Amino acid sequence: MRILFFGRLRDLAGSSEVQAPDTFETLADLRRWLAETHAGLEQALAQRGVRVAIDKAIVGNGDVSLRSAKEVAFMPPMSGG
Amino acid sequence: MRILFFGRLRDLAGSSEVQAPDTFETLADLRRWLAETHAGLEQALAQRGVRVAIDKAIVGNGDVSLRSAKEVAFMPPMSGG
Amino acid sequence: MRPIVRVSETAFSAEDELRAFMRGRDDSGACASFVGLVRGGEVSALELQHYPGFTEAEIERIASEIAQRHSINGLLAIHRAGRMTPGETIVLVAALSAHRAAAFKAVEELMDWLKTDAPFWKREWRDGEAAWIEPTAEDYKRRARHDTETA
Amino acid sequence: MRPIVRVSETAFSAEDELRAFMRGRDDSGACASFVGLVRGGEVSALELQHYPGFTEAEIERIASEIAQRHSINGLLAIHRAGRMTPGETIVLVAALSAHRAAAFKAVEELMDWLKTDAPFWKREWRDGEAAWIEPTAEDYKRRARHDTETA
Numbered sequence: 001m002r003i004l005f006f007g008r009l010r011d012l013a014g015s016s017e018v019q020a021p022d023t024f025e026t027l028a029d030l031r032r033w034l035a036e037t038h039a040g041l042e043q044a045l046a047q048r049g050v051r052v053a054i055d056k057a058i059v060g061n062g063d064v065s066l067r068s069a070k071e072v073a074f075m076p077p078m079s080g081g
Numbered sequence: 082m083r084i085l086f087f088g089r090l091r092d093l094a095g096s097s098e099v100q101a102p103d104t105f106e107t108l109a110d111l112r113r114w115l116a117e118t119h120a121g122l123e124q125a126l127a128q129r130g131v132r133v134a135i136d137k138a139i140v141g142n143g144d145v146s147l148r149s150a151k152e153v154a155f156m157p158p159m160s161g162g
Numbered sequence: 163m164r165p166i167v168r169v170s171e172t173a174f175s176a177e178d179e180l181r182a183f184m185r186g187r188d189d190s191g192a193c194a195s196f197v198g199l200v201r202g203g204e205v206s207a208l209e210l211q212h213y214p215g216f217t218e219a220e221i222e223r224i225a226s227e228i229a230q231r232h233s234i235n236g237l238l239a240i241h242r243a244g245r246m247t248p249g250e251t252i253v254l255v256a257a258l259s260a261h262r263a264a265a266f267k268a269v270e271e272l273m274d275w276l277k278t279d280a281p282f283w284k285r286e287w288r289d290g291e292a293a294w295i296e297p298t299a300e301d302y303k304r305r306a307r308h309d310t311e312t313a
Numbered sequence: 314m315r316p317i318v319r320v321s322e323t324a325f326s327a328e329d330e331l332r333a334f335m336r337g338r339d340d341s342g343a344c345a346s347f348v349g350l351v352r353g354g355e356v357s358a359l360e361l362q363h364y365p366g367f368t369e370a371e372i373e374r375i376a377s378e379i380a381q382r383h384s385i386n387g388l389l390a391i392h393r394a395g396r397m398t399p400g401e402t403i404v405l406v407a408a409l410s411a412h413r414a415a416a417f418k419a420v421e422e423l424m425d426w427l428k429t430d431a432p433f434w435k436r437e438w439r440d441g442e443a444a445w446i447e448p449t450a451e452d453y454k455r456r457a458r459h460d461t462e463t464a
Contacts, residue, residue: 004364006362006364006434007362007434007436007445008434008445010362010434053364053367056364056366056367056370073364073367075364075432075434076434076445078430078431078432078433078434079433079434079435079445079446080427080428080429080430080431080433080435081349081361081392081393081403081404081427081428081431081433081435085213087211087213087283088211088283088285088294089283089294091211091283134213134216137213137215137216137219154213154216156213156281156283157283157294159279159280159281159282159283160282160283160284160294160295161276161277161278161279161280161282161284162198162210162241162242162252162253162276162277162280162282162284175332176331176335177328177329177331177332178328180327180328180331180348181326181328184327184348184350186400187350187400188350188351188352188353188399188400189352189353190350190352191349191350191351191352192347192348192349192350193347193348193349193350194345194346194347194420195345195346195347195348196343196344196345196346196413196416196417197331197335197343197344197346198342198343198344198413199335199338199339199341199342199343199344200339200342201339201340201341201342201411202339202340248339249337249338249339260352262347262349262421262424262428265347266347266417266420266421269345269417270413270417273413277413
């Protein structure tokens with residue numbers, strides 16, 4: 001599964017995209033894995049205003065299934081153009 | 082002195098420009114001369130909304146001196162662009 | 163800032179004019195513009211008469227007022243005269259400013275004035291018949307809303 | 314009417330795009346447009362990140378709503394991404410309509426949305442220091458005024 005980062009999160013992750021195992025059941029599982037593999041990203045991902053899109057569709061605040069997800073994007077507040 | 086016509090007045094005058102004698106003292110004199118030389122123009126020139134410019138400056142409703150005037154323009158209501 | 167004003171008896175390219183107008187203007191982040199085209203349909207042709215010298219001076223006078231009112235860094239108005247057919251460009255207005263709201267306002271106000279009060283005399287051909295046109299009631303209403311000074 | 318939306322990683326010519334957009338469109342007498350340029354001064358460069366596929370889809374969704382609301386016959390939005398320096402074009406928005414008021418409204422509303430809520434992440438360089446940018450309070454106020462639906 002592709003994990004994408006934008007803006008400040010990209011700087012913290014150290015890259016625009018990482019490859020994650022396809023075995024995570026839920027978004028919470030993925031967050032735990034990211035916290036382990038990318039120091040400093042855990043807090044930033046939990047900040048107010050960070051939105052998540054699964055396969056290019058924005059998802060809500062609660063935990064969400066990642067079954068059959070191919071792409072998860074973490075987006076800090078959008079700045080506009 | 083050059084006399085210029087625009088829009089509907091140009092059609093009625095039969096041309097965009099006529100040459101008038103330089104001897105008229107006032108606008109009223111010019112209007113009388115135009116009425117004699119251009120049948121059908123007298124009424125049209127007196128219609129509401131027709132404005133007059135002397136040497137490219139709009140003049141009021143009353144009679145006006147034509148001394149040293151080089152160009153008199155008769156303008157029907159402007160249509161905009 | 164002196165507005166750039168031109169009345170053109172021949173066709174002009176709105177895009178070429180816009181390119182020249184914006185070149186090197188990185189003092190202004192915003193360029194709003196408007197292009198008017200002769201619409202197709204019932205009207206087969208239109209003719210605009212202008213009063214050379216007088217028409218340009220009147221447009222420049224109003225454009226200067228508008229530019230000052232809205233802190234505009236550059237204001238361009240090119241208007242066609244003569245006979246035009248559908249698809250031809252009648253008018254281009256463009257405004258440069260630091261802020262887009264000001265640029266939009268300037269273009270809209272100058273367009274409203276041009277469409278109702280600019281010294282042009284317009285004739286349209288429909289079904290081979292020519293008729294002189296006067297401003298519409300809607301045009302006057304828009305003008306009143308902007309409270310634009312007029313000649 | 315489906316809006317034309319593009320995010321370009323490289324420089325584009327607003328005038329060439331506008332020319333192509335207006336060609337043959339004598340169904341619409343009015344074309345309002347806006348060009349945003351990178352301003353010179355304190356900012357030496359800016360970078361816009363976008364999310365390919367997602368960003369275009371979001372712009373197209375909002376553009377479609379706006380086009381429908383204002384009876385727009387054609388709506389164009391081209392936005393730069395990547396690194397830009399002063400004088401470069403960031404954005405072009407253009408709207409074709411039978412009436413100029415509708416065309417102006419559509420361009421203004423789409424610009425307001427693009428400047429505040431479009432999925433871009435912006436970084437500016439001042440004095441060699443880069444900083445991420447968020448929307449200004451003024452941007453949010455303008456948006457509220459138009460009552461534009463947002464994502």
